[in-house]
Amino acid sequence: MQIRYLLALCLFPIYSFADNLDVATSGSQCLVTPPVAPVERIDESNAPDLKLEEIKIHSQRTEAQLGNRAKFNGNVSFSQGARRISAEEAILDQDKEQLDANGNLIFQDERFTVTAESLTAQMRSNQATLKGAQYWLHGQQVHGDAKNLEITKDNNLLLSQTNFTTCPPDQVSWLLEAKKIKIDSEEEWGEIWDAKLRIADIPILYIPYMTVPVSDKRKSGLLFPQVSSSTTNGIELALPYYWNISPEYDLTFTPHYMSSRGLFLKTEFRYLSDNDQQGQLNIEFLGNDDKLDGSPNRYLYHWQHQGAIDENWRVRANFTQVSDNNYFNDLDSEISRSTDNQLFRVGEMAYFEQDWNFSARVQDIDVLGTIQEPYQVMPQLNFNYLRADIWKNLDFSLNTELTNFTHKDNSFDTATRLHIEPALTLPIHKPAGSFTAEAKLLQTYYAQDIQSDNTQLDDNVSRTIPQIRVHGKANFERPIYAFEQNYRQTLEPQLQYLYTGHEDQTGVGLYDTAQLQNDYFGLFRDRRFSGLDRIADANQLTYGLTTRLFDESNNEQFKFSLGQIVYFEDSKVQLDESIIEDKPSSSVLAAELDMHVQSDWFLSSAIQFDTKRNDTQKSEVALDYRPSTNKLVQVSYRYVPDLLNTNTNNTVNIAQTGLRVAWPINDSLYFVGNWYYDLKEERSVETYTGLQYESCCWAARLSYHYRIKTNYDDFDNPSIESRELFESGIYLNFVIKGLGGSGPLGVADMLNDGLFSYRKPLYLRN
Known part of the structure; x- marks a missing residue:
């Protein structure tokens, strides 16, 4: 039994470069609305400096001496630029350029709203001090009280004997009390000294110093510690540190102590480059796992990168390495889940033009828990060309691939493969249906370095296979009345004839080829295997039928598809020639159903049924x-x-x-x-x-x-x-x-x- 307590009080959150900080609410009842000063609003978009802005004061009664003092009583409203003040009483000392106000006092500017018992403001320096204050930050749920609140000349807030929360005033579930808080309006961060966190009015945590965001800006500092306990890892304590290096770079370093295993160190570095490329680097290390007898050092390296160099060039890279097969099962990694057992290492560079593209790629896949590893692609070069309507609606395409297969184990066979695949396609698409005729010539050359005892393989293999595919589909529809509703029903039959020539391929090794699944849509593929090491001969007809029901709002409420392949000749090409396979005259019968049954009920089902053996090959519902x-x-x-x-x-x-x-x-x-x-x-x-x-x-x-x-x-x-x-x-x-x-x-x-x-x-x- 594993018991884990995770306290997620992230005091310095790690944002992605595109993130915004949104304080989530559960509905309109969560909104915290500050009071509004009852003064005339002005256009702030072109407001000049507050020092140069004239002062406007309105009141019911005024006592004034020219050039000296002025006293205002009754619904006093004051405005200077973006700042507005309302109070019951105000005194303006023109000589000292000082304003004192009290009684139902509300202070507002573009960043915050404050109510207070009294206010003293210096007009020349734009400073103000409010006593017995309540404050609200605009655009945030943050609000609180303060014995004294000072607005500096830089428009920052200094609060003493204060608190803040994001809860509605009548539902204060948590409250952070502090001796002093400084909110920097330019950096949009708050610094807090001598803080005490209360939950349900019970003090649970003391923090001598902390900072919190009041916008989406990132800042360096300690993240809140994560504490947990488990029978496998013991007592766990993680104390992350976030370093906001620059707007383009940041790093998070997390010492994670586990009493049963030791000190687990995790580092994540992220970067942006010219706003078109981005990536991250992760390093994790646990030396001498105490939980495992004789354990070596356990580690992870991970790097990923993607982006555009210019309008034509694209790059992509992904590399992950772990020390052992059960790394993700035992340790809380930031990279992968315990159910992932394949580590992909890919590096790719591609160039794109309107009619053609070129790419170069290297690839290595590490499968955890298996002795036999897949082949490495070192490298693979692809050139693809597509030209539409070269002559009387004919499209021409040319796909080429040059791949070098290597293996970590020197006892395995290796090979270099060149594949050239020109194709002519005649596509016709109309509302009533579609017709596609396609002719390909599959030309492949292998140069193999035979290391095994497999005497069937040849050093050099040249293979040329023609392929013809003809596919037609019709669209019929009619209005019907069913289940006391009007529907539009479609009937979409389709046929495909596929011919692929036969050539003996036993002299070719298996480097990237596997069997493909035959669901309904897979019946209309032109290949039985992935990769190019085996191209199965075919002389077959595929039939399929799909029917749909659309309601009066044109929403699809029902879809059913059924299809099967009829073989005119048995395929002679298999993945493993030593296995004698039964060669039926037809494929499995594949069916799929998606249905809005009634009201809020939905049904989905798929089945592959062997009509010769009368048994189910695969089903799900x-x-x-x-x-x-x-x-x-x-x-x-x-x-x-x-x-x-x-x-x-x-x-x-x-x-x-x-x-x-x-x-x-x-x-x-x-x-x-x-x-x-x-x-x-x-x-x-x-x-x-x-x-x-x-x-x-x-x-x-x-x-x-x-x-x-x-x-x-x-x-x-x-x-x-x-x-x-x-x-x-x-x-x-x-x-x-x-x-x-x-x-x-x-x-x-x-x-x-x-x-x-x-x-x-x-x-x-x-």
């Missing part, structure tokens, strides 16, 4: 009840037989059912629950239950998670202990809005927090 955007009940089932387990190279049958619920208990309390059960193993594979409470100024989430663990064999570290099959945990997350937190906890991430993320079964209507 989901039924949703969604009466509103924040209410959901989903029941689902999926079945996949003979699924290959890459860790054991054995096949397993997957038959799982699931239940997912997301429902508001009231306006502030939300419930989310997931449950998935393995019918074959007769055990639960994941259970998630979460309660989230959100008010105007704080949010909390309590959740329980039980799930099967993703454990991999650590081939390089055989001394590492055996791992538990399941893990469970209780988590508490807490966010105080307005102390620099990232806003409320989201219900959407609760739906996706687990092994099985939520997917709408019907995308036709939200």
Whole structure:
């Protein structure tokens, strides 16, 4: 059992370069509205310097001596530039250029509003002091009280014996009291000294010094510590430090101490370049994990970059390296989840013109938990050319690829592959239907360096395969009356004939080729395999039919598709020639259904049925009840037989059912629950239950998670202990809005927090 308490009081938040700080609210009842000074508003857009602005005063009674003092009584209103003051009484000393006001006093400018018992303002220096003040920052939920509030000549605020909150006045769930607060209007940051945080009027935290944002600007400083406790990691304490290096660079360094494992160090550096390129660099390190006997140093390196050099050139890079296969299972990394087992390393540069493009790419994929690694692409050069309407509506395209396949293990075969694929296409698209005729010539040359004992492979292979594809589709529609409503029904039959020539390819190794799935849309592909190492011969006809129902508002309420491939000849090309495969006269019968059943009920289903063996190859179904955007009940089932387990190279049958619920208990309390059960193993594979409470100024989430663990064999570290099959945990997350937190906890991430993320079964209507 893992128990974790996360206190998310981020005092110096890390914003992305495009982020804005929005203090989230739960509705109009959360809005904090300051009083308005009852004075005539003026246009501030072209207002000159306050020092040069004339003073305007209105009152019911006035006693004045020219060049000396003037006393105003009764609904006094004062304005100077963007500043406005209203009070019951005011005295203007013209000699000292000082204004004193009291009685129902309201002070306003473009940045804040203050009510106070009294005010003393110096006109020449634009300074003011207010006693017994209440203040509101415009554009924010921040407001509070102060014994003394001083407005400096730079329009900054200095508050003493003060407090602030983002809660409505009648629902002050949290309050930060301080001896002194300075709010810099230019930098838009607040500095706080001798602060005490109260929750439900109970003091829970003392902070000698802190800063908080009052806008979207970033600032260097310590982030609030994160404290947690678990049976696997022990007592955890993380104290991040954020360094706002410049508008284009920032860095976050997080020492994370775990009593059961040691000191875990995390660093994230982000950068912008000319506003067109951006990236980040992450380094994580845990030396000598105390939890694991004989553990080496555990680490992660990650770099990603993307952007445009100019109008034509684009660059992209992504590189991740970890010390061991179970790094993401054991440590709270910022880069990947525990269910991710593939590390992609890609570097690419591309050039684009109107009719052609060129790219150069290197690629390496590290699959965690497997001994046999995929091939590396070092490098791959692509040139693609497309010219539309070269002659009588004919389109011409040319795709070329030059790829060098290498491997980390020198005992593996390597190869260089050149592929040239010219094509002529005749596309005809009309409202009543479409027709496409396409002819390709697939030319491939391999130069292979044979290191294995596979005597079937050849040093050099030249392959030329013709391909012809003809695809036609018709669109019919009619009005119908069904279920006491008027609908528009469409009928969309389509046929495709595909011919691909045969050539013996047993002399070619497998470098980037795998079997493709045959869902309904996959029936109309022109390839059976990904990659180019195997191009299956074909002489086949694919038929498909789709029907849809549209309501009177033209919203799609029903869609059903059914299709199958009829083989005129058996395909002779297989991935593994040593395996004798049954060659049926037709493919699986693939069907898909999306339906708005009734009112708030939605159904989605897909099936692949083997008509020769009379058994199901794959099926899934989901039924949703969604009466509103924040209410959901989903029941689902999926079945996949003979699924290959890459860790054991054995096949397993997957038959799982699931239940997912997301429902508001009231306006502030939300419930989310997931449950998935393995019918074959007769055990639960994941259970998630979460309660989230959100008010105007704080949010909390309590959740329980039980799930099967993703454990991999650590081939390089055989001394590492055996791992538990399941893990469970209780988590508490807490966010105080307005102390620099990232806003409320989201219900959407609760739906996706687990092994099985939520997917709408019907995308036709939200």
